Amino acid sequence: MTANSLIEKAKLASGDINRAGTSLKNQALERLAALLEANAAEILAANEQDLEHGAANGLAIGLQDRLRLTTERIASLASAVREIIALADPVGEIVSGRTLHNGLKISQVRVPFGVIGMIYEARPNVTIDIAALAIKSGNALVLRGGSAAEKTNAVLIRLVRRALDDFGISPDVIQSVDEFGRDGAKAIMMARGLVDVLIPRGSANLIKTVVEESKVPVIETGDGIVHIYVDESADLDKAIPIIINSKTQRPSVCNSLETLLVHKDVASELLPKLNEALLSEDVVVHADETASGLMSGATMAQESDWATEYLALELSVRVVDGIDQALDHIARYSTKHTESILTEDLGTAERFLAEVDAAVVMVNSSTRFTDGGEFGFGAEVGISTQKLHARGPMGLSVLTSTKWLVRGNGQVRG
């Protein structure tokens, strides 16, 4: 058995799930949620083995925490599956359509991609999330998870397969190539014609490798060097809560603030007050020369700070001459994820919205709102920082393609 033969099995079985109706898919998902709850002990035992192996091999504490499952976390896995059951099935949605002058009726209909590949790191919740999203959107799935979560994932994938099998859907619809290690990941990346789309999730490094090496089309979920620019016209009473929320509400995620740009005319009023608020939240500040003078305790920003995604309680601060310099800074360092301006001037707001090239561009809003749940998508597949196919928070429909149906009664082209 090679990794490629497992991928071929997923492709062969994919028709089963591609054509399954909404009701059958939802029944299998409900079974999966029940199986997760009923088999919590087995899942926890496997997870304990992974954790012991991780601790013995010096896995970072943060990663150990991401890897750890508890009874409560298993319960949330099951509720995440039930939330996906509640979503509308994207398959079969008519996206557009018309009757042509010659009487041909054309309609563009959502269809599953076929087979989705995913390469990700040691987070067992991703295994269940993507499996449930794939089933709901009618796709087969080939997974390569991090080796640190291998035993946990093996149990979870077995439960997914059992849930499918219980409703007459081939369990081969879900495949793991974990046993082949890096060769498994490589096999997915090379499986053009078998795997229709590949989604990497994890470190910037993992995503970069996949984007560069994959022959299969990739949906890139990227890192966020996220900026807020405080314009001279900003309402400073709104500014501090927005900045604190953007930086501290969940600093480890991609939509949290990394660099603050402040107009020189409001710096001396804003920065000392902001500094107090940041200090009380234990945020380390890397400030440019002007900002340093206004923010006691700040360290001096290095050139490299502007290009760093801290994902931690650290913030770069730069004082700029105005919107032109802010736009230049953002164009140079942005990873095109989320950028926000604080301003009360309509023209400045509209210029920022028009000129910033990013997946999400905001006015007077915390950057933490770049999120599928917050956007009302119900479930989130990730946040795309590429421009092809999907950009920004991605809902379930991102896991579908379309096909055109043409209904005629003998039309020929003149």
Next chain:
Amino acid sequence: MTANSLIEKAKLASGDINRAGTSLKNQALERLAALLEANAAEILAANEQDLEHGAANGLAIGLQDRLRLTTERIASLASAVREIIALADPVGEIVSGRTLHNGLKISQVRVPFGVIGMIYEARPNVTIDIAALAIKSGNALVLRGGSAAEKTNAVLIRLVRRALDDFGISPDVIQSVDEFGRDGAKAIMMARGLVDVLIPRGSANLIKTVVEESKVPVIETGDGIVHIYVDESADLDKAIPIIINSKTQRPSVCNSLETLLVHKDVASELLPKLNEALLSEDVVVHADETASGLMSGATMAQESDWATEYLALELSVRVVDGIDQALDHIARYSTKHTESILTEDLGTAERFLAEVDAAVVMVNSSTRFTDGGEFGFGAEVGISTQKLHARGPMGLSVLTSTKWLVRGNGQVRG
């Protein structure tokens, strides 16, 4: 000057065209149309040089014909540009939007990709088509045309640059890397971060190379091994005109019929009559054993015929037991471009529409209708056979991405 520095120039200049308004873009396009007409003599002289060089180097007659420009063909280039002026500008279209429970107003708006790359073969009309489409959709453009059309393309690109310059848009928005030959093509394929999307047009071989080697996301416009399946329930009076139209109306293009599958119960009635019609159109028939007995003059089909896109007056014919065998044959040999069934049975029609995995799936229609113009898109960028981003005939909006605009008044996430 390297190919990469030209690509960087296009990227630097791209803001000029990304932010140009509809009226400015249309004025530049009208100037381009006028310049093509006013400079016909210079274009023809350059084209003559390319043709002489091609003839001396044994360029195939078909390719010489595609390369050749005439006064009439230059007039059609100018009218093609004017047709693009008449299209709606996709940039700025609001694709979706809503107000969230917290008062944030989110809207998803079409924006230009930024920089488009194109690698194509010796067809000077493609140069003007894609330049006009790129300008209209607000994109910068990097071109690598076939070396056979190098002198013609150089003149055409000079005229495009002049038209932009006349309206204060940087001419660097359009770049050709032809002078670097294959290295130019390679530079475009490697320019991840500079070029946002790459569209190859030309032979199956050229497209395959680009798809396999490009680090830039590709929109694949593929070849078509197009099938018609004549079901036992088909109206045979409709069948012959549809088959003849699909095969002969323009055999050199990707939506023309290559393989006919016929239900065994109607083969003896359909095939002799069809054979007469095919013979009178000079179509060479490659038939399986059963079909051969019913089609005088047919040669015996080889296994390789089922996998061949003839792009010529040749047709493969196979008699099948029924729809299951037809679906199996199509699943095996289809390039997922266009597939059509001829049937009067509703259930069979719906099953074919649901189960065939192709960009366009038809009932009782000539396959020649898979076309952006016929679908009402006004202009056609090509026909995508991939599933990501675009599938089937592509209109102008395929050259755009979207971004999300978020308008708030101080919202923070709880």
